[in-house]
Amino acid sequence: MRIKLLSFLLILSVLLLGCQENKTVTNNSELYDLPTIPLEIAIVGKNPFQQVENINYKPIELTDLLEEKNKTYDALIVTREYFNQAATKAYQDYFSRIEYPVFFIGTEDILPGVFRDSRLTLNDVEFGKSGQYVSGFVRTNDRYQVWGLDLPENPTEKDKKLNIILRISKIVQIFNNGGYR
Numbered sequence: 001m002r003i004k005l006l007s008f009l010l011i012l013s014v015l016l017l018g019c020q021e022n023k024t025v026t027n028n029s030e031l032y033d034l035p036t037i038p039l040e041i042a043i044v045g046k047n048p049f050q051q052v053e054n055i056n057y058k059p060i061e062l063t064d065l066l067e068e069k070n071k072t073y074d075a076l077i078v079t080r081e082y083f084n085q086a087a088t089k090a091y092q093d094y095f096s097r098i099e100y101p102v103f104f105i106g107t108e109d110i111l112p113g114v115f116r117d118s119r120l121t122l123n124d125v126e127f128g129k130s131g132q133y134v135s136g137f138v139r140t141n142d143r144y145q146v147w148g149l150d151l152p153e154n155p156t157e158k159d160k161k162l163n164i165i166l167r168i169s170k171i172v173q174i175f176n177n178g179g180y181r
Helices: 002-018 062-067 080-086 089-096 157-176
Strands: 039-044 055-060 075-079 102-105 134-140 143-149
Touching: 039 157, 055 062, 062 080, 062 089, 075 080, 075 157, 080 089, 080 102, 134 157, 143 157
Parallel strands: 039 055, 039 075, 075 102
Antiparallel strands: 102 134, 134 143
16 A cells, blocks of 8 residues: 555656646847837936937936926936036936936945935945846835846847847836826
């Protein structure tokens, strides 16, 4: 009887292991939907993204943000070459009150709180390259909604130039439709 039970359990285990779902993770843009509504995304720095249907990239300077404080976009993206300037007090004050999503590209080695907390400097928040490729946040009521987007291991140009903007645009669309609040 015991041998039959052990045999049954062994056969059942083999069958269950053999029937496990085989999941394949791919990095095709088909995994990420195109935006369904037109989005205006301001970019400080060189635009690293592909042109995407329903996304209008608007190149701006950081100084434009302070000069046109009432101007809003669906989202703002700041590239790494502007991090030193964006982490200064004037911009930290601006980002701490921003009412639309802002994303920072290339934040793998810093904590993104530096862009909204005037007590921090870039030197305070540097660490090894274990953070997210893209970090974003928006102030909603009395708190911050934050996002972190990683790249896959061994990222392709498509991951950096297309898939990441599609992921950002999905967040922006959800925010514009009242989500994350």
